[in-house]
Amino acid sequence: MRTEPQLMVGKTETRRKILHLAWPAIVENLLHTMVGIVDTAMVGRLGAASLAAVGLGNQISMVGLTVFSALATGSTALVARHIGAGERGKAGDVARQSLILGLFVSGAVMLTFLLFAGGLLGLLFRRSEGAVLQMGATYVRIVSAAMILNYFLIVINAILRGAGDTQTPMRITALVNVINIGGNFIFIYGVGPIPALGVAGAALGTAIAQACGGLIALGVLFRHPVLRVRLTDSFKPDRSIIRRIANIGIPAGAEQGMMRVAQLVYTMIVSSLGTVAYAAHQVALNAESLSFMPGAGFATASTTLVGQNLGAEDPEGAEQAGRVTRNLGILVMSIMGVIFLVMPEPIVRIFSSDPEVIELAAICLRLVAIAQPALATWMIIAGGLRGAGDTRSILKIVIVGFVLIRVALAYVLAIQLGWGLIGAWIAMVIDLFVRGFLIQVRFNKGAWKLLQV
Secondary structure, eight states: OOOHHHHHHHHHHHHHHHHHHHHHHHHHHHHHHHHHHHHHHHHHTTOHHHHHHHHHHHHHHHHHHHHHHHHHHHHHHHHHHHHHTTOHHHHHHHHHHHHHHHHHHHHHHHHHHHHHHHHHHHHHOTTSOHHHHHHHHHHHHHHHTTHHHHHHHHHHHHHHHHTTOOHHHHHHHHHHHHHHHHHHHHHHHOBTTBOOOTHHHHHHHHHHHHHHHHHHHHHHHHHOTTTOOOTTSOOOOOHHHHHHHHHHHHHHHHHHHHHHHHHHHHHHHHHTTOHHHHHHHHHHHHHHGGGHHHHHHHHHHHHHHHHHHHHTTOHHHHHHHHHHHHHHHHHHHHHHHHHHHHOHHHHHTTTOOOHHHHHHHHHHHHHHHTTHHHHHHHHHHHHHHHHHTOHHHHHHHHIIIIIIIIIHHHIIIIIISOOHHHHHHHHHHHHHHHHHHHHHHHHHHOGGGGOOO
16 A cells, blocks of 8 residues: 555655646647648638638548547557557557558548548538639649648657657657748748649649658658567458457547537537627637647547556556646646636637627637636547547447537527527537546546446
8 A cells, every 4th residue: 555655755746647638739830830830821811712622621531530540549648558568569569550540541531532532521521612613622632642641740750659759759759840831931932943833832832741741751761769560561451450450440540430410510600690699609619729839738648648558457557647747737727727717818819800709709609718627638548548449439429519508509599599609619618628628538447447448
């Protein structure tokens, strides 16, 4: 039985590990956010049609990224388990099989988008203008050309995080973002002998950046001292390892797919409320996303530490890692919540100058401010359960919270009762509290400690 001083030392060491893992992941998420803002600003200068085309194209591309992220979740959990158990060779085996599996999956997605981009866009966005759909299809085809290397970028970064290395993915992401912004500037507007390519230039800049990122990530993996993956190793498919990755990754993919579909329906409800309401909704979401970055960083730390502790056959250490990470995340995100509550107007003014939009978005931001502790609990404990391989329980909670509560309640409050955007955001807040409560209950029961992955 551990004494009180030992527990204090253990918690201090856990906090040190958490912060060491979390801060690079927070910076990485910040970089992703910033490059998205810069991309939007660059394309926005081309006009509304170009901006809409890139937006629609990204909706299609995100389907592929959902699949890749699901496989990456399985890879992270298994690598973390083996690293925690001191089984570096087996962690390397998982890394190799993740590359093999992804080569087939990303290749299939790439061919589908290259061949059917126009048809998919036309099917999903029938009411959009023909010129917008044509530009969107061009965007998807060009970005898809780098899809295999983009998969390698995503999955290798996930593998490195599972091995406890969050700084290398941060550095790779920083370099990719620099290449993306530079490529966009050159190919969108034209420089010297290179003509201005507009939307196609935006796609080309993104594809080149992702391809470079994939090649850099492969180079890092093949030289990594812990994972020990070499080009001379056997890359023959191993069904048992691929099955283990899929057992974790498929429910994770279903969860992400369910959330995207539910988010689409939720957005359709909000967009039916009028232009001002929808604009305020987007502004409030952008403002609230500032709190996602620390949440995502702590979730990454939770995933890695829970997985590694379970691999080391220390379930109590895994539980402590999850709880301490959650507490740190709640502290940071609650501070963000206080800022949202006390001074929402200056934040939303960053994204809009319309007085009506600012007023409505500020109310929404105040509403979601009170849910920041619940959001932190959801993000970080879910991250821990992913590290344990317990992705099926996360899927079930998403179905209850996001689908049955957020979407259904948003329709009742916003449309049926006529509360408008405020009703939709009240539904969102209730969903966050429900998911935060349910994920904590699942964590407290401890069944995840016994999962064999």
